[in-house]
Amino acid sequence: MGQTLTEKILDDHLVEGELETGEEIGIEIDQVLTQDTTGTMVWLQFEAMGLDEVQTEIAAQYCDHQTYQFDFKNTDDHRFLRSAAGKYGAHFSRPGNGICHNVHRENFAAPGKTLLGSDSHTPTPGGLGELAIGAGGIDVTVAMGGAPYYIEMPEIVNVRLEGELPEWATAKDVILELLRRLSVKGGVGKILEYTGPGVETLTAPERMTITNMGTELGATTSIFPTDEQTEDYLERVGRGDEYVELQPDEDAEYDDEIVVDLSDLEPLIAKPSMPDNVVPVSEVEGEDVDQVIVGSCTNGGYEDILPVAKMLEDRQTSLETETIVAPGSKQASEMLAREGWVAEMMAAGVNFSEATCGACIGIGHVPASDSVSLRTFNRNFEGRSGIEDDNVYLCSPEVAAAAALEGEITDPRNLDDVEAPGVELPDEYDGSKTDLIAPDEAVDDELIKGPNIGDVPIRDELGSDIEGEALLKMEDNITTDHIIPATQDILMYRSNVPKLSEFTLSRVDDTFADRALEADGGFLVAGENYGQGSSREHAALCPMYLGIEGVLAQSFARIHRANLFNFGIVPLTIDEDTYESIDQGDEIEIVDDVYEAVTSGQEEFTVRVNDEEYTATLDASERERSILAAGGKLSWTRDQAEDGG
Ligand code: F3S
Structure with missing residues (x-):
């Protein structure tokens, strides 16, 4: 075959x-x-x-x-x-x-x-x-x-x-x-x-x-x-x-x-606040747009911004709409600048930004309250833009440019006198490389740690008993942005886990971190697709620091599930009936000897909630089980190195 x-x-x-x-x-x-x-x-x-x-x-x-x-x-x-x-x-x-x-x-x-x-x-x-x-x-x-x-x-x-x-x-x-x-x-x-x-x-x-x-x-x-x-x-x-x-x-x-x-295919748009909430642009045409942002790792290339520049050339963006262009790389900015396109966009009313993720995670260009922002990004999870009541739509650069010109969501096929710009690659991507330092040009040879750079917390080997309160019960599709938001006020503590942990799940319940620390152990309970979104390992590291020992969810997103193993938190899958039976505050106990069950390859675990017993599943490879038993991947890797493995 x-x-x-x-x-x-x-x-x-x-x-x-x-x-x-x-x-x-x-x-x-x-x-x-x-x-x-x-x-x-x-x-x-x-x-x-x-x-x-x-x-x-x-x-x-x-x-x-x-x-x-x-x-x-x-x-x-x-x-x-x-x-x-x-x-x-x-x-x-x-x-x-x-x-x-x-x-x-x-x-x-x-x-x-x-x-x-x-x-x-x-x-x-x-x-x-x-x-x-x-x-x-x-x-x-x-x-x-x-x-x-x-x-x-x-x-x-x-x-x-x-x-x-x-x-x-x-x-x-x-x-x-x-x-x-x-x-x-x-x-x-x-x-x-x-x-x-x-x-x-x-x-x-x-x-x-x-x-x-x-x-x-x-x-x-x-x-x-x-x-x-x-x-x-x-x-x-x-x-x-x-x-x-x-x-x-x-x-x-x-x-x-x-x-x-x-x-x-026709021009499509994802409505707030999930990337799969997709409809034809024509279905939402006419809705006022307060902000347009072109950029991100999805549509921030030279060839993504050039069509926007061409559509805006010799035109004026709507005075009611703030239009921002943030290229994905400085090379793209430099090339667009050398060819005069940056000046064209600026003349049309564009606010030209440095090449950064920035607005994609709510750092800069936070939308006004109760306003509509149209972005060429890949995610529009609620609150990710930096404000809780955001209305972020996701679309192509061409649809974004049409909205910038008209001040409202516009199917670009309905624009008067604007030609479809098509796709055009430059002859050569020839920006300077001065900001990319190769290993043989390195300027430092020792680590430089400022006061905000802390140590890595390490969990002890997995114990035999896990019991505690269902500290938080959550719905389906909880994202890593919910668990640890990446907004600026929080993100600056990414190297300082004790401080960062104070913000854990604060977007779901702002008493959570205090309650978890006080409880010194306990569980999280969630619906389907728990931990979707970014790869942020802080979304497992901070709950681990707060003492969370297990997550009971109907299903887990791939990277987050791996991160839970990597930080010694037991991820157990439960069915819908079990999920429905658990209330926040319930006492949960894993009846089995957890260390023994994890290391022996046991898949079904008995979980006692108040006085009722339910079945939860640990679907894990032998290697994942040994990582969990060691208390996480850092301890496991060290153990392996010590054993010569
Ligand atoms: Fe991409 Fe950066 Fe947003 S990597 S998804 S532009 S945060």
Whole structure:
């Protein structure tokens, strides 16, 4: 039987296990990336493990989420990250140089390689044929030390693209269409592999918009085959020699197939406050728009902003609408500036921002209360913009530009005298590289830790008894933004776990952190898809610091589930009846000897809630069980090193 493209790359990197759905496999990692929110813990853990030097072909530390240095704590973090990259041999991308995925795709992403990143949109270079997976920081730390990355072999779904995008429909509409059909849970446990005649009609950056937002489907990753479009892009970024042709075998078999006819697509928009709340733009046309932002790792490339610049050229944006353009990389800004497009946009009324994640996580450009913000981003979870009652819509750059011109949601097909700009790549991506410091140019060789940089908390070995209160009962689709928000006032404590923990789940219940500390142990209870969203390991680390020992949920999002194991919190799956039977404040006890049950491979656990008994399931590999038993991955890795394992 032939192989899918995913299987070919996995086979090339396989160090343990077999490529059978549901089996745990260990794969070798060629490249790692980390960013400023997750990076400080990555390097503190790397230091705690006593490792000397990065072992992967490429390791890159980006500073993108919080680049505004208006508090010494952020600047301290950036300086620490630069020093860690210098000491251990990673590339360092300075604050303002751009968003990790944009800078990575321009400089390092390559077909056939594996990439592990401590950011949930790490799958972005799947559009170039790289197998790129988002993971928790500790997984990245361990991979950076040369160990394999372990994952349950996902199902491989063939997303067959047919036809060609009509005028005004874009790559963003392809992924919004998939979200409309499949929902934010539709990709869980799956790798989406794109095939079909429609693939060759999409440029590599368009493909990367699609693979970027595969994360919103919950997919492990998404990948495209490589072809002339891939080679063309690599040549334009000056890395044509890294091109490798990669295609699935003709007789490859997939677990499932989805067909999207590109010619049927029209401009789409995700309404507040979930990326799968998708409707045609025409359905919400006419709604007033207070703010438009073009940018992010989804649509922040040169080729995403150029169409906006062309649509705004010699025109005036609406006076009632604030329009912001924040490119994904400084290279894109520099190129647009050299070609005069920045001036054109400014003349049209655009507020031009530095290349940063910023507004995507509520750092800067927070919308006015009870207002409408239209963004080209990938997420619109409630409150993520920095204000609780936000109304954030997600759309393509073209739909965003149409709204900027008209001051209301507008189907760009209805614009008078504005031509569809189409997709255009520059001859050469030729921005300067002064803000990307290679390991051999490192400016530091020792770690520099400011006062806000704390130690990494480590949990003791798993005990035999776990009992305590159901400290918080939550609904479906709780995001890591709910667990630890990434807004500026909170994010600046990312390297200071005791302080950061005070904000744990404060968006759900602001008494939670105090109650958890006082209870000194206890449980979280949640519905489906608990922990979806970003890869933020603080969402497990802070509950661990507060003493949480178990989470009972109907289902878990992939990265967060791994993070719970990595920080010694027992993730148990419960059915709907059990969920309904538990009230906040109930006393919960795991009846089994937990250490014994976890290490012996027991799957069903008896959970006593008040006086009733229920069954909960621990679906975990042998390796995950030993990590949990050790109290988390840091202790486990150290134990392994001591045992010579
Ligand atoms: Fe940054 Fe938002 Fe992407 S936080 S990495 S631009 S999802």
